[in-house]
Amino acid sequence: MTTYAIIDFETTGLSPDHGDRATEVAAVIVRGGQIVDRYQSLINPRRPIPYYVQELTGITEGMVRNAPDAKQVMQELHQRIGHIPLVAHNASFDRKFLDCEYQRAGLTRSTEFACSLLLARRIYPQLRSHKLGELVRQLRLPTAGVHHRAMADAEMTTHLITHMISELQTQGLSAVTHDLMRKLQGLPRLGLSKFIASCAAARCAGAA
Numbered sequence: 523m524t525t526y527a528i529i530d531f532e533t534t535g536l537s538p539d540h541g542d543r544a545t546e547v548a549a550v551i552v553r554g555g556q557i558v559d560r561y562q563s564l565i566n567p568r569r570p571i572p573y574y575v576q577e578l579t580g581i582t583e584g585m586v587r588n589a590p591d592a593k594q595v596m597q598e599l600h601q602r603i604g605h606i607p608l609v610a611h612n613a614s615f616d617r618k619f620l621d622c623e624y625q626r627a628g629l630t631r632s633t634e635f636a637c638s639l640l641l642a643r644r645i646y647p648q649l650r651s652h653k654l655g656e657l658v659r660q661l662r663l664p665t666a667g668v669h670h671r672a673m674a675d676a677e678m679t680t681h682l683i684t685h686m687i688s689e690l691q692t693q694g695l696s697a698v699t700h701d702l703m704r705k706l707q708g709l710p711r712l713g714l715s716k717f718i719a720s721c722a723a724a725r726c727a728g729a730a
Contacts (some may be wrong), residue, residue: 523717525553526604526636526700528683529610530676532579534571544592545581548672549603550680555687557680561602562673564589579670596627605632607700611654611679613637613698636700640707644714645686657682664676694718711725 529674535542540605544565551559564581566589573631576582608618613635649660655678663681668674673677687698695702696717711719 524555524699525606526549526609527551527606528676528679529603529608529616529620530672530679531616532571532581532672533672534567534575535602536615539570540617542619543577544595544619544623545571545575545600546588546652546672547595548676549599550673551603551606552677552680552684555684558595559600559602561644562672562676563593563595563598565592567592581671592623593627595630596623600624600627600629607633607681608635608682609638609699609700609703611675611682613636613639620621636703637707638679641686641703642682643711644706644709645689647711654678654682661685670674694722 524582526690531544532546533542533544545567546562548562550557553562557639564595564611565584567587568591571581571583571586580686608617608620610633614637617631617635621631639652639654642657646657647653649657651657651660654675657663658665658678658681661682663678663685665674665678669678685702690706693715706717707712
């Protein structure tokens with residue numbers, strides 16, 4: 523039974539390499555296509571939050587002033603997601619912040635990310651935008667709370683990845699595992715149909 527954790531960070535900026543820190547994190551754990559656990563916490567970044575980021579996320583300095591620090595939150599997060607494979611929308615962003623905050627807390631990530639953004643580009647190459655909010659709107663998926671808050675985005679990503687798995691199953695990929703998602707996201711942008719055809723051919727050859 524496939525289990526994975528959808529994770530989303532809100533931050534003070536775009537890169538921990540430039541001193542940016544996490545202000546909020548959320549994780550939704552999915553097992554066998556069903557949500558079995560959730561985790562969310564604001565984080566005191568110990569640095570100012572730029573005004574434009576406060577406008578974008580709605581997370582103000584007053585909201586995080588008494589929030590736990592990143593070390594405590596990362597320890598709690600690690601206890602919840604442990605060695606579960608990870609999923610995020612634009613995973614390179616969340617991976618950088620998770621690795622940075624884990625390192626500060628003396629922790630190490632032991633599983634890889636699948637990226638729902640890269641996967642969506644392969645499944646829906648005809649769409650002009652693959653931003654999370656646009657995908658949710660164009661595919662008429664459920665929305666959850668306010669966009670650019672960690673739990674809302676993690677839950678929308680959960681709906682998106684569940685929908686894409688269903689799409690892949692309809693196209694002939696019966697067992698869509700985390701490893702397969704990672705393989706598919708690395709295909710050429712228009713290579714999905716060819717991959718599915720090759721899988722079908724392999725199954726036919728094996729049954730002959």
